[in-house]
Amino acid sequence: MKVTLVSRSGREVIKGGIELADGATVSDLQEAIHGRIKKYYPSRQRLTLPLQAGSQGKPIVLVPKSKLADYCNGNANNLTVVFKDLGIQVSYSTLFFWEYLGPLIIYPICYYFPVYKYFGYEGERVVYPVQTYALYYWCFHYFKRITETFFIHRFSHATSPLSNVFRNCAYYWTFGTYIAYHVNHPLYTPVGDLQMKIGFTFGLICQISNLYCHLILRNLRSPSGNGGYQIPGGFLFNIVTCANYTTEIYQWLGFNIATQTIAGYVFLIVASLIMTNWAFAKHWRLKKLFDGKEGRPRYPRRWVILPPFI
């Protein structure tokens, strides 16, 4: 069959189109495109069916494992596919590694090295126990995240655009510096002993719960990287859709209760907003997918992200 490849403005991306066997898959098409235009490796290609003129909604994305013939509506010999270049891609592991590395390095620098001298604070610095525990807690958190990235998470998409590296690193590294600066400050005022203990204990429990949530999510996906959706269940997933985000948010709350900085709370609020956004998207996606019709299970009634609020 012949595949005509056009850009979204209608221009032909590959003159004359591509000839493929009738039983070819989308993946074969991707390889063929990559063969013709070297820089467009498969993960950089976004292939969709052309949208009918005037129709709303999202275009149908071609799934790599499917046969091209499945997308031909009637004309089995000709298929027009819309191509979009997603830009340079990096693997999610790479992305996560670099964004988490920043906080992991910057925080101990503020703790161990005399950086505050450059801000005008001369002399010896008194280090409170809470600041030391905060260092351990923080570094454990980001070390855990990096470990999960390489050993636990199963990603739905293999790659992410390169621009996300800069955006995400800016977010994590900036906030990391902002919090590290204040918690390790020479003029830091610690909270009471009980409050510190409550904060760190609660946070630690949430971190361990978070790890368990990630393990549950991992087991929902098969190792072959199918990336399909299933109804999460077990542990906190029985009552909240995004239990992993829930535990993450409460974990930061524990850190902030123990360290009490405006910087930490600002980060908590921003992170919570971002995760809540994701959680709603996931919740609605699951509800839509599992609507109880045609033999599919019905998605149970659950909190979205933050019991007992939303």
Next chain:
Amino acid sequence: MAVEDVDGIYAHFGGSSAHLIKLHQCAHLASPPPFSIRIPSPSSMAGFLYALRRIYLSLYNWTVFIGWFQVLYFAVKALREGGPTTVYDAVEKPLQLAQTAAVLEILHGIVGLVRSPVSATLPQIGSRLFLVWGILWSIPETRTHVLVSSLVISWSITEIIRYSFFGMKEALGFAPSWLLWLRYSTFLLLYPTGITSEVGLIYVALPFIKASEKYCIRMPNKWNFTFDYFYASIIALAIYVPGMFLVLLIIQVNKDCLPNCFNHISSGSPHMYGYMLGQRKKALSKSKTA
């Protein structure tokens, strides 16, 4: 003229109706065709609310227009009579009023009265308010600088064009093509002059900010919070240029509001400028081909 005929109207003014309808629809939520001057009968609730919105937005736009007109008038008058050092004192009150009133536009976006993305208008209005209150009002030493004149004139001309454009759209249902041309052409000069003045004034204010220690919160305190206005201003300066680029990106995401949304940009960056040039080409070539 036959105001019911959409295509007719824009053909008359030499504009592409498709492009300009989209432009106009951007300023309204789902509502009946907005080109009729007759107010729909109050018996239909939707019609009533629609008319109310139009009246409110007309009043808003024309009121702020008058504010900026005053700014320009007093600025030019002061320049001729007393010179650049007297401009600020002459324009202070209308400038503060007109610029602070723009906060309402954020509300309009949130409430859905107007379809511009809050994520684009917020940094814009934020930077304007930073200049008006955070620099000019807070640091009096900057008020006699010559850049105040260029700032105030760049802003006021841009805003006069913008508010009259929207004022006409809301009140009359259309805006003349010469006004559209002004909107898309004056930015070529006013963006560079505007942003140069803004950046310049922040820079000029820096030593005075440092010396006055205004708006600073020092540690130790119970919440382990610090704020240093001097460093915050430097950071503001640093993100100014790429910040405008970021706003451009946000607008790209909200693509169908593009022609509308660039209105909210009063300062620019090389990217913004280039983007705007493209928009201008598109908008003006469409009116030529009609």
